[in-house]
Amino acid sequence: xxxxxxxxxxxxxxxxxxxxxxxxxxxxxxxxxxxxxxxxxxxxxxxxxxxxxxxxxxxxxxxxxxxxxxxxxxxxxxxxxxxxxxxxxxxxxxxxxxxxxxxxxxxxxxxxxxxxxxxxxxxxxxxxxxxxxxxxxxxxxxxxxxxxxxxxxxxxxxxx
Amino acid sequence: xxxxxxxxxxxxxxxxxxxxxxxxxxxxxxxxxxxxxxxxxxxxxxxxxxxxxxxxxxxxxxxxxxxxxxxxxxxxxxxxxxxxxxxxxxxxxxxxxxxxxxxxxxxxxxxxxxxxxxxxxxxxxxxxxxxxxxxxxxxxxxxxxxxxxxxxxxxxxxxx
DNA sequence: AGAGTAAGTTCATCTACTGAACTTACTCTG
DNA sequence: CAGAGTAAGTTCAGTAGATGAACTTACTCT
Numbered sequence: 001x002x003x004x005x006x007x008x009x010x011x012x013x014x015x016x017x018x019x020x021x022x023x024x025x026x027x028x029x030x031x032x033x034x035x036x037x038x039x040x041x042x043x044x045x046x047x048x049x050x051x052x053x054x055x056x057x058x059x060x061x062x063x064x065x066x067x068x069x070x071x072x073x074x075x076x077x078x079x080x081x082x083x084x085x086x087x088x089x090x091x092x093x094x095x096x097x098x099x100x101x102x103x104x105x106x107x108x109x110x111x112x113x114x115x116x117x118x119x120x121x122x123x124x125x126x127x128x129x130x131x132x133x134x135x136x137x138x139x140x141x142x143x144x145x146x147x148x149x150x151x152x153x154x155x156x157x158x159x160x
Numbered sequence: 161x162x163x164x165x166x167x168x169x170x171x172x173x174x175x176x177x178x179x180x181x182x183x184x185x186x187x188x189x190x191x192x193x194x195x196x197x198x199x200x201x202x203x204x205x206x207x208x209x210x211x212x213x214x215x216x217x218x219x220x221x222x223x224x225x226x227x228x229x230x231x232x233x234x235x236x237x238x239x240x241x242x243x244x245x246x247x248x249x250x251x252x253x254x255x256x257x258x259x260x261x262x263x264x265x266x267x268x269x270x271x272x273x274x275x276x277x278x279x280x281x282x283x284x285x286x287x288x289x290x291x292x293x294x295x296x297x298x299x300x301x302x303x304x305x306x307x308x309x310x311x312x313x314x315x316x317x318x319x320x
Numbered sequence: 321a322g323a324g325t326a327a328g329t330t331c332a333t334c335t336a337c338t339g340a341a342c343t344t345a346c347t348c349t350g
Numbered sequence: 351c352a353g354a355g356t357a358a359g360t361t362c363a364g365t366a367g368a369t370g371a372a373c374t375t376a377c378t379c380t
Contacts, residue, residue, distance in 0.1 A: 003366075004207070006183070012260025012270045013253050017186045019264065023166070026177045033298060039327050047164070049369050054328060075377040077326055082298070085263050090298035091287035093173050095255035100172025103245050104179065110172045115304035122306065123289050125296050127251035130284040133293050138193055138242070138250035141283055144275035199358050209338050214359060235346040237357055329374075343360070
């Protein structure tokens with residue numbers, strides 16, 4: 001298929017897209033909500049072909065989203081778990097969750113919700129501006145370059 | 161490639177994944193940060209094959225994320241723009257942006273940032289619980305069923 | 321001894337993405 | 351008025367990658 005790569009693109013969306021790579025990746029990562037997972041478990045639950053699953057898991061380990069741990073030596077058996085980076089990626093899945101729940105189901109929303117593990121309260125995710133804590137709106141935003149802090153820029157390079 | 165579909169899966173992540181479908185979709189949608197876009201413009205900026213772009217745009221229109229508008233009749237010329245649903249999807253891209261910026265670039269972060277269109281202030285997106293406004297953490301969450309509100313459930317079906 | 325299990329690998333087949341060239345219907349320029 | 355230019359695709363052959371089914375390995379359990 002000669003897949004085009006974006007892992008050196010300057011846009012964060014492009015690199016994250018490249019990281020996902022295909023539609024199985026988010027679904028595989030979704031499974032780790034419940035904790036560590038094993039190969040057979042993932043294969044059965046997702047219905048993905050074993051070859052594809054094997055490839056994806058390898059790539060997710062290489063990319064640092066999952067770690068592979070031997071949970072018994074004889075015969076060698078493994079499980080996969082989220083790394084810190086993988087835990088961080090779950091915020092993307094949470095945003096997908098919120099969008100899907102609102103726009104891809106009927107009025108009643110999805111028959112599956114995220115709950116607080118302790119209180120059981122339903123968790124609805126929203127994406128907000130970290131400063132104002134207001135929901136972000138694409139129409140109010142534009143692209144920009146990070147203006148370097150003054151100390152990092154030699155005088156000669158600064159704008160007059 | 162016999163792509164597996166998830167558009168009737170009960171999980172919001174699965175349906176949203178199906179909506180994206182491939183790695184071009186997020187990048188195409190990314191381009192609409194700047195407003196309406198035309199075919200040629202997208203093709204040049206993204207370097208995507210014309211056939212693939214054509215297919216993706218058609219699907220995004222069918223799925224209701226983009227609208228196609230004729231901006232001149234003779235010869236007929238078109239532009240695409242985000243619908244309300246497409247605008248909502250941008251929160252997913254914002255979450256991807258934040259993840260990519262933090263984890264897929266060096267210490268300095270990405271050379272591209274989102275800014276407030278008016279004030280120029282850098283916008284950093286975070287995904288939070290809509291009630292507590294605290295960042296979500298996958299480790300504190302579990303899967304659940306939405307407990308139906310009392311008025312919707314006939315007495316006979318309720319738990320004792 | 322024979323069945324069962326976990327974690328893959330291998331293989332032939334099928335399909336979707338790719339780049340390049342082509343099409344259409346108009347406008348613009350010399 | 352001929353020829354170049356432009357926008358928005360479509361068509362096509364080649365190929366990389368996904369698919370399901372079967373196979374492998376190395377142990378445990380009955």
